[in-house]
Amino acid sequence: MLRGVLLDLDDTLIDHHGAVRAALDLWLPELGVASTSETSALWDEVQERHMVAWRERRVSFAEQRRRRLRDFLPQIRIPYEENDLDPIFEGYLRAYESSWRRFPDVDEALAALGAAGLTTAVLTNGTVEQQRAKLAKAGLEGRVGPLFTVEDLGVAKPSPDAFRLACERIGLEPARVVSVGDRHDLDVLPARAAGLRAIHLDRRDAGPHDEPDRLTTLTGLAAALSR
Ligand SMILES: [Mg+2]
Incomplete structure (x- = not known):
């Protein structure tokens, strides 16, 4: 579950x-x-x-x-x-x-995750200061769960430990958490190595195309999670 x-x-x-x-x-x-x-x-x-x-x-x-x-x-x-x-x-x-914007499919995806009662968090390799500012500027402050970065976790993606630590911080077993991200090497493979499910959000359709858990927009996220 x-x-x-x-x-x-x-x-x-x-x-x-x-x-x-x-x-x-x-x-x-x-x-x-x-x-x-x-x-x-x-x-x-x-x-x-x-x-x-x-x-x-x-x-x-x-x-x-x-x-x-x-x-x-x-x-x-x-x-x-x-x-x-x-x-x-x-x-x-x-x-x-001045060019930071959220993608147009984010609002609907966050609403669907919220409606499904799922805990959310953001796991990113940037700095706390810049990534917080980015969330605020893009109108996402307070709309997604806690922000975890390499600065507060002490370890960056692609280390599987970044995923383990983020799960620990939100109090969930890795097996009950899914990672969603655009980089197959940073967001998908190490998440699986840490025991999470992972979905590759391949927005530019760049592949790998044989990835079985793959979306090209966040619009299909809620449906993908129920599979
Ligand atoms: Mg990314």
Whole structure:
């Protein structure tokens, strides 16, 4: 009998990918650079590489931001001094924060989870401060259960311990909890290793397509949970 749902935040409840696109469209022209699919792919690649170092607690959050710019700026031919990095990142951040939105299918899904009497919580790899601000800006503050991040759990996804600890915090056995998230490697496989059920929310239909517990929108979540 299912009792709880651990929801990922970025690209599950909040359109992180869309916010990054919108932010690059605002910010890059300020630097005198055109925002293209190439600059966007480059930004994604640099972000993923350095976020791993933060998740593994090898660098601070501020330092992973600087590392992203040290890789990114030379490739878009923007000269910089070390002291410029934080102010330059601020420009991106303002644009990113102004673009935070929840997905349109979130309201109905949360209502269905509530009606089914399920406990909810958010499990994310971001910082407490930024992820709290994101929930508030996207109109989700107080509408989903507690927020657990790498900072308060001391461990990040893809460690199965992140899922075990989150279940412990909400007082539920892992076998009674389902993880729902967009990253198969971060939200699905380690959740199963911790004994939870896991549903892959594959919003961009990128696969793996042989994943048996898979949705492309949250609209089908309540039905999927009753299966
Ligand atoms: Mg995510």
